[in-house]
Amino acid sequence: MSSAKIFSGTGSQYLAEAIARSYGAKLGKITVSRFSDGEIQPVFQESIRGDYVFLIQSTFAPTDNIMELLLMIDAARRASAYKVIAVIPYYGYARQDRKDKPRVAIGSKLVANMLVAAGADRVITMDLHAPQIQGYFDIPVDHLDSSAIFIPYIEKLKLENLTFAAPDVGSANRVREIASYFDAEMVICDKHRKRANEISSMVVIGDVTGKDIVLIDDICDTGGTLAKSAGLLIEKGARSVRALCTHPVLSGKAYDNIENSVLDELVVCDTIPLKQHSAKIKVISVSELFAVAIRNAFENKSITSLFIHSQLREKR
Numbered sequence: 001m002s003s004a005k006i007f008s009g010t011g012s013q014y015l016a017e018a019i020a021r022s023y024g025a026k027l028g029k030i031t032v033s034r035f036s037d038g039e040i041q042p043v044f045q046e047s048i049r050g051d052y053v054f055l056i057q058s059t060f061a062p063t064d065n066i067m068e069l070l071l072m073i074d075a076a077r078r079a080s081a082y083k084v085i086a087v088i089p090y091y092g093y094a095r096q097d098r099k100d101k102p103r104v105a106i107g108s109k110l111v112a113n114m115l116v117a118a119g120a121d122r123v124i125t126m127d128l129h130a131p132q133i134q135g136y137f138d139i140p141v142d143h144l145d146s147s148a149i150f151i152p153y154i155e156k157l158k159l160e161n162l163t164f165a166a167p168d169v170g171s172a173n174r175v176r177e178i179a180s181y182f183d184a185e186m187v188i189c190d191k192h193r194k195r196a197n198e199i200s201s202m203v204v205i206g207d208v209t210g211k212d213i214v215l216i217d218d219i220c221d222t223g224g225t226l227a228k229s230a231g232l233l234i235e236k237g238a239r240s241v242r243a244l245c246t247h248p249v250l251s252g253k254a255y256d257n258i259e260n261s262v263l264d265e266l267v268v269c270d271t272i273p274l275k276q277h278s279a280k281i282k283v284i285s286v287s288e289l290f291a292v293a294i295r296n297a298f299e300n301k302s303i304t305s306l307f308i309h310s311q312l313r314e315k316r
Contacts, residue, residue, distance in 0.1 A: 002050055002082050004298040009042075009057030009072060011065040015089060015270055015287060016056040022291035028053075032068060040064065042072045044079055052298050053081040054124075056290075059092035059111070060249065060272045066092060066111065070118040077119035085297060086120045089271035089286060090247045094129035095219070112136035124293050126271060126286060127218045127246040130170075142293055145307050146246040146269055147178050149284055150216070153244070153267060154182070159212035161239065165189060167217050167229045175216045185211075189229040202228055209237035220245040220268065223257035230263045240264050247271050248281070255281075 007028040008016030020027045029045035053076045057069040069086060076084045096107030108130075115123060116139055123137060126144040134141040154162075163185045166175040172188055179186040187206030213233050220226055220243070230241040241263055248268035250258075258266050258280050268274075269286045289306060296303045 002052055004052045004054065004294070005046075005048055006054045006056065006294065007044070007072065007076075009055065009065065009068050011060065011068070012056050012058045012089065014273060015058070015285075018270075018285055018287035019056060019087075019290045019294070022288045023294060030072070038064075040068050040071055042068065042075050044075060047079075048076060049080040050082045052083045052085065054085045054087050054294050054297075056087040056089070058090035058271055059088055060090050060247075061092070061251075063092075066114075070114055073115070073118040073120050083121045084119055085122045085124060085294075086115055087290060087294065088123060088125045089269075089290065091125045091128055091133070094133055097130040097133055108133045109136045122297065124290065124297065126269075126290075127174075129218055142297065142303055144286075144289060144293055144303075146218075146244075146286070147181075148289055148306050149269070149286065150244050150267070151178065151181060153284060154178075154214060159214070159240075161211045163187060163206075163208060163211040163213055163238075165208070165213050165215045165229065165233065165241075167215055167225050167243075171217050174218065178216060187213075187233075189215075189225075189232065202232055204232055204236050208233050211238050213238045213241045215241065215243040217243065217245045219247045219249055220258075220266065221249045221254065222252045223250065223254040223261070223266075226263065226266065227257045227261035230261050234262050242267070244268075248274060248283075250275060 005028045006020050007030045010032050016027055032042045034040055055072045059066045073084050093107035093111050122140045124142040127146050134143055164175050164179040166172045166188045169190055175186055187204055187208055190203050190205055215229055226243045233241050242265045243263055244267045246269050255276055255278055265280055265282055267282045270283050293303050
């Protein structure tokens with residue numbers, strides 16, 4: 001009879017251990033060694049023949065994390081695993097989801113192709129930068145939503161004049177769903193970029209006077225967008241501004257940008273480990289959410305209850 005076994009890549013060991021605890025199991029035994037030139041070689045240290053094998057690895061920088069995951073998938077397939085499920089809390093290269101200019105790659109499609117070619121039977125991930133990336137796969141994708149853990153956090157804040165803000169037009173649909181759950185208003189910070197990670201201008205669409213603003217986004221990279229959005233919202237009369245972002249990429253001067261901003265706090269998930277401590281940054285774990293998704297995938301049960309639209313139905 002098949003059993004479920006959970007293994008971790010080196011990049012997400014901290015999160016995999018928490019997921020395994022929430023699931024009620026121990027992590028499987030695997031070693032990842034390197035040749036002197038840096039070449040990666042994963043080796044399963046226990047039999048996985050006929051098992052459901054869940055491989056946990058976020059694909060944040062460096063690209064070694066992606067290569068390690070691909071090799072783990074290939075090794076599991078060659079070790080006669082029954083099903084190989086790639087659990088990717090943060091799916092890297094998701095921002096390259098289309099040809100928005102001539103002669104560029106579509107990185108998220110390329111990564112999807114590599115995962116399928118390596119032998120993955122299913123992918124479990126969270127808050128893709130663009131939901132349509134699911135369509136790049138010819139295998140099932142369970143796309144989890146961070147609202148399942150952000151909504152309870154927001155409810156505990158008990159903000160008097162709660163208003164949600166999208167830091168850009170691309171985030172509007174995600175933010176609108178959460179705003180609908182709270183029957184709250186929503187505004188948009190419309191930004192224009194000259195180049196990646198550099199904002200040239202920004203305007204606020206909507207009234208924020210006297211409001212307690214919650215900014216929602218999927219990725220916080222350099223923190224420039226959040227810092228500028230928060231400053232502009234305060235200038236427009238907002239009473240307070242905080243941000244909730246799923247994936248703390250936090251590159252470049254991100255920590256300085258957040259610390260020096262008017263944000264009350266930045267709440268992130270542990271899909272990517274923080275590089276340093278910050279008094280303004282709070283981490284909420286996704287371990288229980290992924291543990292439920294893994295259990296339901298193994299038991300062939302629905303994961304509908306983990307999504308915001310299910311919570312909206314129950315509320316109404």
